[in-house]
Amino acid sequence: MSFLEVTAQLADGFLTTLMIFGITLVGALPLGLLITLGSMSKVKPIKWVFKTFVWIIRGTPLMLQIILVFFGPGLIFGAKALPRLVAVIIAFIINYACYFSEIYRGGIESIPKGQYEAGQVLGMTKTQIFFKVVLFQVIKRIVPPMGNEIITLVKDTSLARVIAVVELVKAAETIVALKSIIWPLFYVGAFYLLFSGILSVLLNLAEKKLNYYQG
């Protein structure tokens, strides 16, 4: 199998990897914020439920969660299983939303009380204070830890193969299994490196952009 053929086949798997990555980000970024609001709620039971949920998700392996989302409905309720890719993406979104929510919470809690009070005495509404005063400062503070999670997400996508979703690593393994050639397995590293490299550059740019002020 030629280098080009292998590259073309891996590119197929890479597309799935990208899809898992992209949809997870789009879903988990806002869902994480909702979980943050829930876990910071003043209503104790709501706060407790959200915190327990975050604890369960962060305390169990993502691999197990993927298996559960896909096989769970059939094994427990005898229901029809979701399409594999959908199951993977749901598990990823829930998992990453929980991690993101903790980063958001850390960011929000790190904003000094004085910023809220300054907004209050100037007659701003709670929403205005959040969006016009606090949010931007939170974003600036969470970009570095979020960057870490996002790079981790790139590599975590390879977990999708536990339910036989053909992402990049699985695509390489298939070639290895069928063609009895080994090098594609190492070649996939180049894809991951390239992708995480581009992301690192973008994240660095974002950090620099946000660094126009200190504090």
Added chain:
Amino acid sequence: MKIKRIAAMLLAGIMTVGLCSCASTTTSSNDSSSEPASAAEGAENSSAEGGDWAYIADKGTFVAGITYFEPMNYFDENGELIGFETEFTKAVCEKLGVEAKFQEIEWDKKEIELNAKTIDAIWNGLTVTEERKENMAFSTPYIRNKQVVVIKTDNADKYKDIESMAGASCAAESGSAGQSAIEADAVLSQNEFIGASAQKDVLLEVKSGTVELGVIDYVMAKASIGADTDYSDLMIVENVELQPEEYAIGLRKEDTETLAKINAAIDELVADGTLKQIAEKYDLADVYAFN
């Protein structure tokens, strides 16, 4: 409230999956393995009113859980799925009047896939074992395969027979027929054993020199080792034959009606020579079970 339900489901799920994986790895202990099986039966009754065959006939498709490997299920130059099992599955499904579908699975999750009904059969060179019989039903075996020892060609003179292999490190896929063959062999069972996660990883271990001997099945070995592959420096040791194994289709234990229909279809395919033809086409005549 929704979150609560998800959390409850998660907890229940974690426990169930735990039980299932216990059931699939433990060899005896009837109590623990019968529980998830009966749960699956209950589920089945609620989802399909008719028998087990009605469930398959209703959806009109029969999903075979496979992994890709030559010569069982693989792709030709045009990207068409071909192979012995591919054509065999299609031939059986044609007799049954349903459409054959192929779903790639992770091999170590085949029992979960089957019980979760994400596939209808494990049909991919599945070895019949006593342990598996407790959790699934097997069709008539159609291939009688053997386990062979794979070594580096450099070691051709070193390992000529089973006696010379005493003390050499030995790899096989964990839980595979290869492992049981090693355990059953007087010499190899005394050697250091490395459990790999797949048969192809066994080849990788041998090639990279991390073990001396690899035990895999003959069909796989014949297809993977050759002049124009990355494993051209590996060879099968002639004259060393380990415990033979049989391949059959794995079905849900309660799918008795389906099993009967499939066995009848196999009988027909054997009788009219179709199955033998397919076996010859994929160079499997020497392991064909109905000679």
Added chain:
Amino acid sequence: MAFLEVKNIFKRFGKTEVLKGIDFSMEKGEVLAIIGSSGSGKTTLLRCLNFLESPDLGSIVLEGEELFNAEQKYSDREIREKRLHFGLVFQSFNLFPQYTVLKNVCLAPELMRIDQSEKKLSRAEKIQIRKEIEENARQILASVGLSDKLMNYPCELSGGQQQRVAIARALAMKPVILCFDEPTSALDPELTGEVLKVIRELKSSDRTMIIVTHEMGFARSAADKVIFMADGVIEEYGTPDEVFGNPKSEKTISFLEKSLENITG
């Protein structure tokens, strides 16, 4: 009737009673200095006036209108409207770090007049309002001597400059009474002068102000009335000459002696 009447304010945090019945009043254009050791409750009193804390008991009356009564419940919206009578300058400035000096001053007026506007504004109207607000902000910033820093970010300014921006930001909301919570405590000594100078200028334009401060000299020279607080009550009240020159209470005398020692020693 006095301009501002504060009646019988009580406030406790958990088991600690911080304010134990505060009564005072002040006239329009007056400058009131509140002094006292830390923990005496003066900052809490100021925060009550700005609705950052809600008193457990008591009422606040401004120009005959009851702004607050502990017996009543107020919605967020009501509180927002009522607190606009007061401006507050914080000890630690609390400028918005991501905005320029000009934007820090313009932000709240823009939000109030555009986002919280009752009727839907046309684009042209919005532009017009923004222009007015910005023009006003430039004037206020000029009056505190920061015309050359409009496009700078807070982190690029000295502490004294930041506090002057904070004063301008409070002034832009046109408060009836401007409050200062120890406005020079977070500043290096050489920077306090520029801030106190701005406050003096505000006094000369007849602005009503309440200043919680540690600067005794400033309180004596700039204030019309002085309150000395100790342990949650008003211990002494009067003109600067009365409080500083002829204190009646033991606590006032010992406090003044101590702060004098600090200045000279």
